[in-house]
Each structure stands twice: as structure tokens, then as C-alpha cells.
Amino acid sequence: MAEPVRSREDAAIEALRALVRIPTVSRRRPEDVEAGVFARFHAELRARFPLVHERLECTAIGAAGLLFRWAGPSAERPVVLMAHQDVVPVEPDDPWQHDPFGAEVVDGWVWGRGTLDDKGPLVAVCAAVESLLGAGFTPARDVWLFFGCDEEVAGVSARLAVEELRRRGVEPWFVLDEGGAVASGTVPGVAVAQAVIGVAEKGITNVELRVAGRGGHASVPARLGPTARLARAVGRVDAIRHPAHVPDATAEFFRRLAPHAPAPLRPLLRRAGRLRPLLARVLGRLGPESSSMTRTTAVVTTLSGSPALNVVATSAVAGVNVRVMVGDSVDAVLARMRRAVADDQVRFEILDRNEPCPLSPVDDDAFRLLEATVGRVFPDAVTVPYIMMAATDSRHFTAICQRVYRFAPLRMSKEQRAAIHSYDERVGVQDFLDGVEWYRLLLQNLD
Template sequence: MEEEAAARHSDALALDHLQTLIRIPTVSRLDESLIEWSRFDEFTSTLALLYPRVHAALSLDIVDGYALLFRWHGRSPGDETVLMAHYDVVAADDATGWTHPPFDAVVTGSGADRIIWGRGTLDDKGAVAAILEAVESLLGAGFVPEHDVYLSFGHNEETAGSGAAALVRELEHRGVHPRLVLDEGGAVVEKVFPGVSRPTAVVGVSEKGMANITLTVEQSGGHASTPPRLTATARLARALVRLERRPFPASIPAPTIEMIRTIGAHSTPLLRFVFTRADTLRLPLIALFARLSDETNAMIRTTAAVTQLRASDSANALAERAVAVVNTRIAIGSSVAATLRHIRRVVRDPLVVIEASTPSEPSPVSPSTGAMWQLLSETISAVYPRAIVSPYVMLGASDARHFTSISSHVYRFTPFEMSSAERATLHAIDERMHVSTFLSGIRFYRTLIERL
């Protein structure tokens, strides 16, 4: 009874800590002059209050102004591990439509249905808190890791900022080449694969590249009452329609083939026959994935989404400059250069200037065999015994891509169960997660650290 009471108290304290951190709106913005940096200072000082053992036993360096790098000294040199998360969140300036205000960290329900609401629960303060709770509890038990463990918490992941690259430079300066790096990414999900009823723990072994492609048309302006045959905006629109009608070529990279075989082995008999023969049935699978959902379509090709449009500042003046920003996510096996070639070939208009900004190539593929993969798989199975563990290619971009320059075992997995409805709240209204999921995440990190 005493142990149960102690566990309940520990869980309640961990939840209270997460609520405290969510209530600090550490919103990162592309225009850094608009960032409330005092909130980031508040977050850092609050961590010291919530996790006194961590701050007493681990060294802390602040890199690039606000990125946090903790070092937990192990008994033996080498074979370091880096556990990553980020504490900045996307904006939620307008609370309209939210069931509960985004930074109030309201908890509703009871028992297994308890839910914590707020910006950052899933992305990514939940992971920050889970890692720190695990380390704090292990320190309380007198645990010392065999090798150094670093906790790397970025401050501008949501804006693809400079924090992660600075953290990598710091580790490289120290001569640290981790045997394992674990960042956010995949999760324990359900009903994402045809015919599979069991939950699936998808672990990112790579991630797609990214580039913002700017299409610009410049020509003479004038009054809107006498437009030329083809205005700057019309020329730009034509280019975008051409791009929409000519998607990037489709293929299935090796990690996706392995994912199809691994998860497909648990599907219905007919689908299992197809999925376990993914190597020899690539063309039918490409056709299936292209039609199945937007997510499966994104697994097999580079994607392009028009995210920003700018033209005239006046309703009755012709635009002298029309600009579109196309966010591309670049498939494994392709490149930024190949993406630009495809867009230029499809647009076929020399008056549309096409340039890439913030380019990032697809990440190297980390192995889905060997000691580090087995360690991750066994730890996931210990916490989520029903889950099928599978590699996959992460569709979004994360800070982890920077760490591939110092480690060949970089994985992307957030140890939380996420329903499709909960996943849909990432960067959206009503971000939330089950309290039990957060507590399972703490158990995952604790188990992983004990096994390192």
C-alpha cells in the first residue's frame, strides 16, 4: 500500500510539473524580434526549481543563447547517449476554437480517460518533462549510468532555427560521437495501416529533406482597369497549376519497404500476402499508397505544398512582383538539386524565377538492426507490449537531422500513444494527450536509461 501511495504521489507531481511547463508560453517565431525571450528565461529557471536533483548532479551549458545541454557523467568514458527534445512551441495566439485555453494546461476526466490539454503537450514539452522526470527519479534511487548521458533541449526547433546545429558543434568540439541519439518523431499509433489492429510503434530511421522554393514573377504594374493579357499573378498561378498537375515521381525507399513488410505481416491474410512481398510488388504498392491517403502518398514521393502567396498591396493595382513559397519535403534518394530541376522542368517559364531557401537534404538512414535498434525495440516492448516496432521515414523535419553528422544511430521516436484525433492536434487547435500516456513516456525513458 505504501508503494502504491508513493507511486500515485510521484505521478501527481510529474503531472503538476508538466502543467507548470505548459503554462509558460515559449513560442518561437520566424521573426525573432517578436519572441518573448523572458518566457524562455522563465522556463529555464523553472526547470531548476522543478528538478533539483538534475541540476545538482548534472552539468548544464546554455548554447546559442537558450538551447540547454545537460551532461550526466557515467562510470566509463565513451559510448555516449543523447536524449533530445525541444521546449519551444508553435504559436497559439488566438484561443478561439480551443476547448480549453492553450496555455492553461487544464486536466479533465478521470482514470484512464484523464486528458491534459495545451500547446506543447505532444510537441514537445511532454517529452522534455518525461525525460527530466525519469532522470530525477533515477537520481533519487542513486542510479549512475554506465556511460555519459546528454540531455539536449532545443529552443527553436519549430522555426528550423540555429539551436540544434549549435548543440552539435558543442558536442563535436568536446569530441562526443554518440552511440545513440533519440529525438521526437514517430509514436505508438493505431489504425494507420490497412488490416492491422495492433498498435504500431514507428521509429524514424531517417527523415525527408526540406526546402522552401520561392517562385517569383516581376513585371510592369499599372492600374487594374487595363490589365495585360498575362499579369504577374496569372503567370505565377499558371506555374503553380502546372506544378500541382505534375507531382514528383514515386518510389518506395528501402526503409519504407521494411516498414511495409514488418507491419504488413500482422495484417489480414490477403493484405499480408501482398505486404510481405513488398520487394517484388513495388509497382502495385506505389499505386495503392498514392491513393490510400495523403500520408501514404507522402511516403512515396517528394511533396510540394504552396504555403504563402504575396502580390499587390492594393486591390486596384497590378502586382509588380508576385511571389509564392512552396514548401517541399524531399524523398529519400532524391535531393534539393533534383527537386529544383523537377520544378523548373514542370513550370517551363523563364520569367518565373525559382530559388531554394533553407535547404536540407534527406537524412542518412540509421540501421534497423544491431545493438542500438534492439535496445530501442526491447524498451518499447517493455512499456508497450502489444506494439509492433517498425522503422519508418519521418515525413517532417526535426532537430535530429543535425546530429547525423556526429552519430550513425540517430532515431526519432516519442514514447507516447497518439490516436489519429490526437495526432491531428499537432500544430493545431486542442493539442492534448492522455495523462496515462505521459506517465508511460516517463517509464520508457527510465527503462531506456537503465539499459544503456
């Protein structure tokens, strides 16, 4: 007998709540991760989605990653759906309205850490697969599910999953991870909802600026000691205007939004591909979010110096987080920073370096499939490509796949997006269920 739809929906919501209650906080040092927390998550996942675990082949990846294979009649052009199990910590002083690990349902929302990033999409994928398995459905091609365990700390599980797929000779048709959403309020003056699909990511590089000196007692300071010299360097880095340009994906983003923009902007947006320098100047004046769509950014995020108010520092350090725009490079950014600082006593230490991801195609059957599925579930939304400012596990999959997309099929307001990695993270109950339906339709139409 077919499972009643309402019962299936209730089960999906309860699964999300149960998994949000398990605080799968990842840490940079593995020994700092709560003992057994991912084992509890796996046990709950198995209990909530028994068919997924009984009928799909599962391979453990790294410390707690999970890689499932749902075999179809063909292993050619398989699809990879991704999400991650881990969440960022909750700061003790953040003013949550509801317990961040309580998963309370209040006023039509499920509240809690991970409801959007990224347990909501993870549970939606599992609920879609579980219901299709229960209905006797088999996908037209192999489907792989990868759920990483250390995305929030830029860990190794995604790289290990790529190695496992490469070892098996898997060459995905497309990969779909978190990233964009069905958003509103992303562009001033554009009221229409936008299904924003990431087709690339900026590269993330972290650099430390270090200055060493003699230090000493604060009563007899030497001129331009380590802290002052570092402060001057920080000011110079902050003043850099990295070159602006509009990549193909950003031009297409605005071209698709042109019919919905205020009348004075429509001619510019319609011809975004041919008027890129002008569009870059306009975006640069619309605020930091719009400006970041056109250029590399570098921001000082951490500072350290003297351990006491009456001690001149012997070492001062500033951490700089760099987001490298598509079309730019890490080496070029570092060269601009060194020229701007112009001080041999400021040492640059590169902690990690990642180039921008290659652009995935938009004029392609895989993207059109995502767009068509959006049209079925979110008929009010315009599907647009964009370049992600943040990083996801999917960047590692560009090594084995030319079509890597980043989209969570959940409606998210500007306020909700601001709650990711902050407080009051929440997902609408109906929005989550729409996400489940979106994955169901996607899997049903892979042929």
C-alpha cells in the same frame, strides 16, 4: 526512505502542467520572443527537477538551449536524448476546448500547447532521470540531454549543440529525439498499435516563384500579367508527380505490419522489399498520407500579389514547401519544377535547402534496445521504422552519429496527432506516465 511511486507520478504531472503554462513560443525574429519567457522556463525546470540540475553538468547553448551531461563510468558510446522547449503560437480564433496555456486536467487528459510537441517528452525525460538520481542509479555510459529552444522555427540551437559535442570529442552511440509515437490508425485496415520510430527525415527546402511586370490600372490589363503568369506556374508545379519509390525503411515498415493487415494485402506487404514498384503504386492510390511515404512532395503554401483590387501587380510571389524523399535530391526536384514551369519569366529563389537525412540502421543493437523497451511498456504495439515527413532538431546530429532515431514514447490517437500545431493538443495522464517509465527502462538498460 524511497519516494512513494504515486507521489513521484503526481510530481511528474504537476511539472508538466507548470511548464506548459509558460508560453515558450519561438519566433523567427529573436526580438519577437517574449522577454524572459525561457528564463522563467529554466527556473521552473530547476525547481521541478533539482537533482538533474545539482548532479548533472549543464552548458548553455545559444539563446536558451540546455545541454546536460550525466556522467557514467564510461564516456565511450554515449547516448543523447533530445527534446525542445519551444512551442508554436496559438491562433486567436482556434476553438480550443480548454485554455491552451492553462494545462488543465480534464477527463484524464492534460490539455495545452506543447503537451505532445514537445514538452511532454522533455518532462518525461527529466522525470525519469530525476527519479533514477534519487534512487542512486548511475547509467552504464555517459548520457547527454539536449533541450533546444528554437526547433519550431528551424533555428540554430541544435547546430550549436552539435558543434559543442564535436568540440568535446563526443561520438554518440545513438541519438533519440521526438518524431514517431505509439500510434493507431496510421494504415487503413491495420488495427494493431504501432510504435513508429523515425529512422530518417525527408529534406525540407523552401522555394519562391517570382514574376515581375509593369503592372498598372486594372481597367487596361495586359495579357498574362505577373499574377496570371504566376498562377499558370503554380498549376504546373501542383501537377507534377514526383517519382515514387519505396526505401528500405518503408519496405521494413510494411513487412513488420503484414501479419496484422487485411488478408488480401498480406502477401504484398510480406514481400514489400521485392515488390517495391507495385507497393509504390498501391500506396499512391491510398490517399495523400500514404502517397507521401513514397515520393517527394511540393506544395504551394503562400501567395502574394497586388495590394489592391483595382491594381495590376508589378510583382507576384508563390512560396513552395518541398519535402524531399530519401533517394531523391534537391537539385533533381528543382530541375523537375523548372521543366514543368517552362517559363523564363518565372524566377526561382531558393530560401533554404536541406537534403534528406541518411537512413539509420534497423538491424542494429541500438534499434533493438528501443524495440525491447517498447515491448516492456507497450506490449500490444508492433515496433516499425518509418521515414518522417516533418523535420526535427535531430537532423543536425547525423553529422556526428550514424544512429539517429525519432520517437516519443507516448500513445497518440489520430485525433491527437491532428491536434499538434493545431488546437486541442492534449496528452493522456496515464500515457504520459508510461512515457516516463519508458525512459526509465531505457536508461537502466544502456549496458
